[in-house]
Structure formats: C-alpha cells, structure tokens
Amino acid sequence: MESIKLKKITSVWIIAVLTLFVASIVLGILMRLNQGGVLHQAPITFYSNMTIHGITMIGIWFVAGMAGINYLMERYVKTSYTANLIALILTVSGVLMLWAVTLIGKFHTAWTFLYPLPLRVMWAQWATPTFLVAMSILATGWLIWGISMMTQVLKVYSIPQVFAWQHFKKDPAVKTPPFILISMITLVGVVTCLLVAVLLMALYFAEYFSKGNFVNDALLMKNLTYFFGHTIANEMLYLGLAVIYELFSEVGGKPKWKTTWYVALAWNFTLIFILTAFFHHLYMDFVQPEGFQIAGQIASYLASLPAAAVTVFSVWVAVYRVKIKWTLTNLLFFVGVAGWVIGGFGAVIDATISNNIVLHNTQWVPAHFHTYNILGNVLFSLGFFYWFSIQFTDKRVSEKLSRLILSLLIIGGAGFLLAFYIGGADSIPRRFSNYPAEFTTARPLANIGAVFATVYLIPILILFYNISKRCLKILFSSS
Amino acid sequence: MFKNIVLLLLIFGFCNFADAQTTSTALKEETNIYERVYDAPLQVVGQESATFDELYAQRPVILALIFTRCTGICNPFLVKLKESLQFKDGDDSFRVMVLSFDPRDNLSDMHRLAQNLGLEENEQWAFAITDSISELTQSVGFDPVWDSARRQFDHDALLVGINREGYITKKLIGLRERGDLDLLTGSINNVFVPTYRLQNQNMLFSCFNYDPVTGKNKPGLGLIFLALPAVLTASLLISISILVRRSRR
Numbered sequence: 141m142e143s144i145k146l147k148k149i150t151s152v153w154i155i156a157v158l159t160l161f162v163a164s165i166v167l168g169i170l171m172r173l174n175q176g177g178v179l180h181q182a183p184i185t186f187y188s189n190m191t192i193h194g195i196t197m198i199g200i201w202f203v204a205g206m207a208g209i210n211y212l213m214e215r216y217v218k219t220s221y222t223a224n225l226i227a228l229i230l231t232v233s234g235v236l237m238l239w240a241v242t243l244i245g246k247f248h249t250a251w252t253f254l255y256p257l258p259l260r261v262m263w264a265q266w267a268t269p270t271f272l273v274a275m276s277i278l279a280t281g282w283l284i285w286g287i288s289m290m291t292q293v294l295k296v297y298s299i300p301q302v303f304a305w306q307h308f309k310k311d312p313a314v315k316t317p318p319f320i321l322i323s324m325i326t327l328v329g330v331v332t333c334l335l336v337a338v339l340l341m342a343l344y345f346a347e348y349f350s351k352g353n354f355v356n357d358a359l360l361m362k363n364l365t366y367f368f369g370h371t372i373a374n375e376m377l378y379l380g381l382a383v384i385y386e387l388f389s390e391v392g393g394k395p396k397w398k399t400t401w402y403v404a405l406a407w408n409f410t411l412i413f414i415l416t417a418f419f420h421h422l423y424m425d426f427v428q429p430e431g432f433q434i435a436g437q438i439a440s441y442l443a444s445l446p447a448a449a450v451t452v453f454s455v456w457v458a459v460y461r462v463k464i465k466w467t468l469t470n471l472l473f474f475v476g477v478a479g480w481v482i483g484g485f486g487a488v489i490d491a492t493i494s495n496n497i498v499l500h501n502t503q504w505v506p507a508h509f510h511t512y513n514i515l516g517n518v519l520f521s522l523g524f525f526y527w528f529s530i531q532f533t534d535k536r537v538s539e540k541l542s543r544l545i546l547s548l549l550i551i552g553g554a555g556f557l558l559a560f561y562i563g564g565a566d567s568i569p570r571r572f573s574n575y576p577a578e579f580t581t582a583r584p585l586a587n588i589g590a591v592f593a594t595v596y597l598i599p600i601l602i603l604f605y606n607i608s609k610r611c612l613k614i615l616f617s618s619s
Numbered sequence: 620m621f622k623n624i625v626l627l628l629l630i631f632g633f634c635n636f637a638d639a640q641t642t643s644t645a646l647k648e649e650t651n652i653y654e655r656v657y658d659a660p661l662q663v664v665g666q667e668s669a670t671f672d673e674l675y676a677q678r679p680v681i682l683a684l685i686f687t688r689c690t691g692i693c694n695p696f697l698v699k700l701k702e703s704l705q706f707k708d709g710d711d712s713f714r715v716m717v718l719s720f721d722p723r724d725n726l727s728d729m730h731r732l733a734q735n736l737g738l739e740e741n742e743q744w745a746f747a748i749t750d751s752i753s754e755l756t757q758s759v760g761f762d763p764v765w766d767s768a769r770r771q772f773d774h775d776a777l778l779v780g781i782n783r784e785g786y787i788t789k790k791l792i793g794l795r796e797r798g799d800l801d802l803l804t805g806s807i808n809n810v811f812v813p814t815y816r817l818q819n820q821n822m823l824f825s826c827f828n829y830d831p832v833t834g835k836n837k838p839g840l841g842l843i844f845l846a847l848p849a850v851l852t853a854s855l856l857i858s859i860s861i862l863v864r865r866s867r868r
C-alpha cells in the first residue's frame with residue numbers, strides 16, 4: 141500500500157506541476173497576443189517566454205506522468221522514496237535555474253536549443269553555462285528516478301515478464317499487468333533519452349570550455365537533440381497511458397484490463413520504434429542519409445499506430461454499451477484518449493515525408509503537439525491528480541461543475557488548436573514573434589487562439605484550486 | 620539540502636567560467652548571417668553618391684573589404700576574386716562592391732585600385748569609400764585590428780553576400796574558388812544553398828566523414844554516439860535484472 145510519505149511527496153509534485161502549468165499557460169497566451177499584434181513585446185522577450193514555456197511544459201507533464209506511475213506502481217512493487225525525493229529536489233533546482241536563465245538571463249534558444257545556438261551567446265554570459273548545468277541536473281534527477289523504478293520492477297518481474305513476452309504463447313503462467321508492461325516500456329525509453337541528454341550536455345560543455353579546440357558536428361548534435369527531445373515528449377504521453385490502463389476500468393467500477401498478445405505486441409513495437417522515430421525531425425537536413433529519413437517515417441507509424449489502435453480498442457470495449465460509473469476522472473481520461481488520437485493523427489500526417497515538405501515549421505507543428513498535450517496527456521494527468529486528491533476525502537466535484545469543467549476544456553482547447561491548424565494549413569510559419577502583413581490571416585488567428593486559450597485556462601484554474609486545496613490537506617495531515 | 624548547496628556552488632563556479640567561451644573560429648563565416656547590413660552613405664568611383672540600400676536594391680551585392688595601402692592579403696584577394704568570377708562575366712544578377720575600410724583612403728585611391736586591376740570599365744564592379752565604415756564593418760561582423768608597428772591592418776579576406784533586401788545571406792573568408800563563389804551568388808539571389816561545415820581536426824565525432832577526392836561519405840564515430848544510449852540502457856536492464864535476481868525468487 142502507498143505510504144504516507146509517498147502520498148505527501150505526490151501531493152508536492154501535483155501542486156508544483158499545477159502552479160507551473162498556470163504560469164506557463166499565461167506565457168502562452170501572452171505569446172499568442174503578441175503574434176496577434178495586441179501586445180508588443182520585444183522579440184527577445186517573446187523568444188525567452190517561448191523557450192521557458194516549452195521547456196516547462198515538457199518538464200512538468202513528464203514529471204506528472206512519472207509521479208503518477210510511481211504512485212500506482214506501489215500497488216505492485218515497493219518503490220524508492222529516496223529516489224523520488226532526489227528527483228523532486230533536483231527538479232525544483234533545475235526549474236528555478238531555467239526560469240532565471242530565461243527570464244533574467246534572456247536565454248532564448250527555443251526549447252529545442254539546437255546546436256550551435258546555446259554557444260552563440262546573445263544573452264547574459266552566465267546564462268549558457270547555467271542552462272547546461274540546469275539541464276544536466278534535471279537529466280540526472282530523472283535518470284536516478286527512472287532507473288530506480290526500473291530496478292524495483294525487475295525485483296519482481298523478469299525481463300521477458302516485464303515486456304509480456306510470455307503473452308505471445310497461450311495461457312501464460314505469469315500474467316503481466318498492462319500497467320507494468322507500459323510503465324516498463326516507457327521507462328526504458330525514458331532512461332535511453334535521458335542518457336542521450338547527458339551525452340549531449342557533455343558535448344556542449346566540451347565545446348564551451350575548449351576555446352575552439354573542440355567543435356561538434358552539427359548533424360550529430362541535431363540527431364542527439366531530437367533523440368532526447370522527441371523521445372521524452374512522446375514517452376511522457378505513454379506514462380499517462382500507463383495510468384489510464386490502471387485506472388480507467390477501476391474508476392468506472394469494472395474489472396481491471398488484462399494484457400493480451402496484441403496489447404503486448406503493440407507496446408513492444410512502441411518500445412523499439414519510438415527510439416528511431418525522431419529521425420522525422422531531420423527530413424529537411426540534406427546531409428542526413430536517405431535511409432535514415434525513410435526509417436524515420438516507418439518508425440513514426442510503427443511506434444504510434446499499433447499502441448493507439450489497442451488503446452482505442454480497449455477504451456471502446458470498456459465503454460460501448462457498457463454501463464459504467466462516469467466520474468470526472470474517467471471523463472478526463474476518455475476525452476484525453478480522443479485528443480491523443482486526433483493529435484497523433486496530425487503528427488502522423490506531418491511525419492510523412494511528402495507532407496512534411498509543405499508542413500515543416502508551419503503552425504501545423506504546434507497544432508498537433510498541442511493537441512495531444514492540452515487535450516490528451518494533460519487530461520490524463522489531471523484525471524490522475526483529481527483521482528488522487530479525492531482518495532482521502534469524501535468531497536467530490538459536483539456533476540454540474542464536472543460538466544462545466546469538461547465543456548470549457550473542450551471548447552477552449554479545440555478553439556485554441558483550430559487557430560493553429562488553420563494557420564498551418566495556410567502555411568503560416570511557427571515561432572514568429574510578429575507576423576508581417578503578407579500573412580493576412582496570421583494575426584486574427586493568433587488573437588482567436590488567445591481568446592480560446594483563456595477559456596481553457598478557466599477550468600484549469602478551477603481544477604488547480606480544487607485539487608491543490610486537497611493536496612495541501614494531504615501534505616499537512618498527520619495520517 | 621547539502622546536495623543543493625553543492626549544486627549552487629557549482630553553478631557559481633560555472634558562471635565565473637562563463638567568459639571562457641569564445642566563438643569558435645570555425646563559425647566565423649556564420650556570424651551576422653540574416654542580419655541587415657548597415658545602410659551607409661557611399662561614394663562610388665565614377666558614379667553619383669548613393670546609400671548602400673539604394674545599391675543593393677538594384678542588384679544583390681558581394682562586398683569585399685580591403686584598403687589600398689595594404690601590403691598583405693588585399694591584392695591577391697582581389698586578383699583571385701576577379702579570376703574566380705570570370706565565369707560570371709556579364710552576369711548582371713549581382714555587383715561586386717570593393718569598399719575600403721581604411722579612413723585614409725579617398726576616391727582617387729580607389730580609382731587607382733580599379734585601374735590597376737583592370738576593372739575600371741567593368742559594369743559588374745564598383746569601388747567605393749564611406750564615412751561610416753565602423754558601423755558598416757560592425758554590421759557585417761568584420762573586425763580589422765590596427766598594427767601600429769607595421770602601419771597595417773590585421774584582417775580577414777572577407778566577402779559578404781547581401782541580397783536585395785539588405786540581408787547578409789552568406790560570408791566567405793579567404794581566397795575562394797569558383798564553386799564557392801557560385802554558392803555565394805546563388806545565396807544573394809535567394810537560391811537555397813546546401814552547405815555543410817567540413818570536418819576538421821577539432822571535430823572528433825562527426826556522423827560521416829566526407830572524402831573530397833571521391834566525393835563519398837564514410838560512417839564516422841558520431842554514429843556510435845547515436846547507438847550508444849540504447850546499448851547502455853539494454854546493458855543496464857540486463858545487469859539490474861541479474862543483480863536483483865535473488866530478490867525475485
């Protein structure tokens with residue numbers, strides 16, 4: 141059973157994530173208003189905000205997923221509180237440094253910090269080394285956490301069992317819970333991409349301090365950057381899915397989902413192909429050999445489509461003509477799966493080489509990744525946060541308020557995303573602080589996006605208040 | 620807590636090292652790319668005075684920065700440029716602007732230089748001076764250093780490609796061949812130029828090693844780095860599994 145210490149630390153994670161989420165949404169709205177010409181920020185301010193918005197969002201929803209699986213994993217294996225605490229301390233230190241680096245130091249490479257940008261110091265001198273240190277601290281903390289969870293699972297399940305290989309035969313003696321399967325597959329990806337991050341930081345440090353005696357290969361650095369960035373952004377979704385596989389049926393008052401051969405197969409595909417799907421970020425890099433580009437397209441399909449198909453199938457079977465108990469938790473999960481699939485579809489369109497030639501670096505890109513985040517992964521974690529917060533209290537969000545929250549999330553989210561999608565289809569480039577007059581639709585679309593994002597912010601604030609209040613109670617309670 | 624204090628100390632340490640960083644020499648051609656060149660007032664040999672933006676708006680410009688009292692690179696640089704550009708004779712898609720960065724130079728010095736090079740009548744070439752040279756050199760990332768002992772400037776042989784909108788699209792340093800100049804004239808005419816920094820002895824881990832003789836790429840050490848993290852994770856997984864085997868039983 142979950143210990144008191146685990147409950148408390150999970151509460152801290154949740155409050156921290158929600159606080160940073162609200163702050164980052166505000167930055168996002170300011171960016172959209174600036175693109176719409178309502179605000180007139182200096183370009184450096186816009187790009188510093190964009191950088192910290194991107195890094196924070198990726199970071200918080202990654203740790204939200206990790207905290208979620210850590211909490212639920214305690215049902216199957218004993219997890220390490222120390223590793224969880226180290227990750228928390230290092231995350232807080234890293235995040236504080238990153239906010240200082242961008243908002244005070246004006247570091248503005250975008251969250252992808254593509255080589256050689258961090259080394260072309262156009263900001264406070266201290267910002268580049270502090271950024272590299274902050275990223276190293278985060279990678280170290282998360283590596284410790286990830287490896288620790290992997291170790292605890294391996295204490296109970298063997299390697300073939302964690303990957304559910306015995307399910308490829310009939311009537312396996314040991315049954316791997318889907319939660320363990322997906323968590324482990326995700327942790328392997330997480331550890332791999334964090335090792336990439338450590339390597340990447342080491343190469344940056346080497347060039348930074350070598351005074352020109354050591355230079356990096358831009359192609360290697362870009363490959364490593366997306367190996368890390370793309371993989372972590374995807375793995376955090378799978379952390380959320382592990383939570384859904386564990387809780388969806390339980391919350392609805394139904395028996396737990398089971399691992400079958402096709403669930404095992406689909407997730408094993410994800411294990412392998414997610415590690416090479418990042419090649420689709422280099423379609424425009426003519427120095428990358430063609431074979432890698434083709435591998436990128438195939439891996440993008442194989443990493444996402446089978447896992448999406450079995451998840452949608454599982455959710456569909458669980459709800460279609462089945463009487464289940466709907467609560468805010470499983471409603472958030474349900475809408476989240478829909479958002480994930482729609483966003484994933486947008487991503488697969490973009491990952492297809494012939495389409496990427498048109499869509500590359502247009503607003504189609506923020507359109508699709510915001511879809512599976514704001515209407516996908518964020519809802520997975522919010523569902524978990526809400527479920528966690530009501531575990532220890534009788535008070536629930538009323539049905540009326542639940543409906544309001546969901547409606548505003550969907551309306552706000554869909555409007556915000558649609559403005560990006562239409563912009564993308566109209567070839568409006570992404571990452572512009574201001575749009576020249578030639579892009580006639582860019583400004584109105586940005587302002588429409590800002591209005592809908594504000595609508596999205598309302599239910600987030602309600603949930604923030606509601607969940608944080610309960611988490612604070614858990615944090616300060618003695619039992 | 621202790622860990623946090625150590626980390627903070629480390630950060631301070633790094634901050635103090637911050638100015639150890641200098642722009643790598645290999646990136647010199649990349650500085651100021653896509654920035655606007657300073658709109659300097661120019662006096663052009665044999666023409667009316669004009670501002671720089673009036674000139675590049677007519678045709679894209681290849682800017683060559685020299686000084687007439689130069690006893691070093693300037694003359695070979697211009698001779699080589701003339702020679703390398705012969706294949707573009709009569710091409711009116713660009714203009715070569717030879718500009719003095721030495722305030723001592725006047726129009727007759729530049730006129731003489733044009734005569735010596737046999738380019739006085741050449742439509743493609745213009746020779747000019749400006750009274751705003753420091754703003755202009757700064758805007759293109761050109762940094763000549765005055766050596767008072769030799770009474771000479773220490774400087775790069777720099778060509779700056781500027782398109783019709785006044786943006787620097789490409790820079791070349793040194794005496795360059797026809798192929799490079801072809802890329803330069805393409806880039807100032809907004810043609811996409813696929814270029815990639817060649818590996819040098821300071822670049823230890825490139826993904827591919829290009830052989831200029833055969834024109835082929837060979838796999839490099841960098842590719843190992845791409846595979847390494849996955850191999851490490853797999854080894855880690857197997858090692859942990861073996862180490863904790865006992866607790867599983």
Ligand code: HEM
Nearest residue numbers: 165168169171172194197250251506513514570571572593
């Ligand atoms: C309503 C909430 C949000 C708003 C208003 C918002 C707004 C924005 C805007 C305006 C941009 C710049 C778009 C451009 O390229 O032109 C952006 C970029 C980005 N956003 Fe969001 N966003 C929101 C939520 C999220 C969430 C939930 C995530 C991730 C979990 C996220 C991750 C990112 C990332 C990674 C970038 C790219 C930053 C970069 O290019 O460096 N955002 N967002």
